[in-house]
Amino acid sequence: MAAKRKILLGALIAPLFLTACAGGAQGFLAMLRPPQITWNDTSWCTPIELKIALNKISRKFGPIKVHSTHRWPLENARKGGKKKSYHLSCRAVDFSVPGRPSEVKAYIRSLREVGGYSHYPRGFYHIDNGPRRTW
Numbered sequence: 001m002a003a004k005r006k007i008l009l010g011a012l013i014a015p016l017f018l019t020a021c022a023g024g025a026q027g028f029l030a031m032l033r034p035p036q037i038t039w040n041d042t043s044w045c046t047p048i049e050l051k052i053a054l055n056k057i058s059r060k061f062g063p064i065k066v067h068s069t070h071r072w073p074l075e076n077a078r079k080g081g082k083k084k085s086y087h088l089s090c091r092a093v094d095f096s097v098p099g100r101p102s103e104v105k106a107y108i109r110s111l112r113e114v115g116g117y118s119h120y121p122r123g124f125y126h127i128d129n130g131p132r133r134t135w
């Protein structure tokens with residue numbers, strides 16, 4: 001009798017468990033995957049919230065290559081940056097990451113660590129910790 005009840009209970013619980021796992025598996029696996037970030041520019045001055053955002057983006061979409069963080073005024077002008085660019089105060093990161101731009105952008109938009117964000121036609125993303133905006 002007791003054994004029969006156990007089997008019945010298992011039969012009831014297993015589908016619930018499997019359903020829960022199927023829904024959460026991707027998110028759960030993403031948590032386990034270590035972030036991979038290659039810094040091709042200064043990382044020490046990058047604000048912690050942007051580093052947290054990069055870690056989250058990398059866990060979800062894969063390896064990140066950071067192209068630009070801090071810029072000196074002349075460098076910023078040469079790279080076509082805005083005069084009041086957040087790169088001048090090292091509060092912005094330009095990076096590339098695999099994944100569909102529409103999905104990456106939607107995910108970036110969902111991150112409260114990010115203020116401004118954009119996806120440039122040349123294929124890289126910009127995030128900063130200024131006010132929330134996009135262009």
Ligand SMILES: [Zn+2]
Nearest residue numbers: 092093094126
């Ligand atoms: Zn930028």
